[in-house]
Amino acid sequence: MPRSFLFAMMALMLGLASEVQAHATLDHAEPRVGNTMATAPHEVTLWFTQKLESAFSSITVTNAAGERVDSGKTRVSGSQMSVTLRAGGPGTYRVNWRVLSVDTHTTEGNFTFQVGQ
């Protein structure tokens, strides 16, 4: 195979690589992103646009004081991921998520919701 063709292939691959970017894939959540609730929820559930790998997907939730209020045991089923919460009082809760989709894309993100305000 001509050497120039191999160089062209390598140049194309390097060019393509510079374009690659991953993006968040959260479809929706319960509690809803940015919503205000009267009482703290018992769990947080997130729905994604693709199926997830449980071994590399997790949710952590912190309360207004920055303390973790999740159980630490994230449950994954298909494209859905949940974690149980302990009581954490009123204020702003932050949900941090990190997921690996079945097609091996790792994405992460966070959002907040309000309790009792």
Place this chain on the structure above:
Amino acid sequence: MNWAWADSDVPLIVIRAMHFAATAVTAGALLFRAVVAEPAARHAGWTRAMPASSARQVASIGLAMTVPSGMIWVLLLTMRMSGLSLEDAFSADGLGTVIGDTQFGQASAVRLLCSLILAGCLVFDRIAWLRWGGLAAALGLVAGLAWTGHAGSTPDPLGEIHLAADILHLGAASAWVGGLLLLARMLIAARRQPTPEWRAYELDGIRRFSVLGMVSVATLIVSGLVNAWLLVGSWRGLVVTDYGLLLSVKLVLFGVMLAFAAINRLLLTPQLASVAQGQPQPTAFRRLTRNTVIELALGLVVFAVVGALGIQHPAIHLAQ
């Protein structure tokens, strides 16, 4: 040691492109033997197809590239998924978790098993039923790729449709590109054997590959439309996202390959028919050989694009 290179996309794209191309060539060579070379040889009254050993040789080389590139792919993704260094990636937390607990790892393990079966079948290639077993293992090796990419992550109820479309897409691409390599070797070999028997065999092989090519192209178009519907979803997705732009590059390359295939089928193959009637047309043979090699080179560039497409986020989730 600095493992920053493992976070770069370049090694992953290069290894994916190599793996996809090697897998396609492996399966395509054996498919070419089964549906083109051997039937053409039987039609010519030969006991064994000329490229029979050639197909085995190409498939063996393809498999020898498929297995290590597949292992490196698993290792790179293990490092990326777990954040572990190369040494730590070999641990139970690294490879053990990826192979045991992820769809990508499980599909890779099944594909490795297909590779081992195929290797055994290639060793005992003279046994007829093992040749069919080898072809089945090679097709399994190709089909398994569907579970490692975007098609494997589409949620139900469209997940099964996406997987089926991707399996057909991968199979058709393998038949076309892998077959082109064998066709090129067949044409080059025939130029060294300018006897009427070889010309007749070659012409029959070209006609049979032409049918295989048309079936492959039709399958690629239909399955590609299904994949585009599920992964791109709109014209906007095709033009405003990186995924869509890469797919556009792939479509342009596909269009050029199709143009060469049309010239071969509609212009050069009818000219070659006169060869069987004793009117030598070496120019048409030369052009067909040249076009086949160009088509093959374009097919390999398509695999480079596929290497990058697979690690992109699907356009449908970004262009809304």
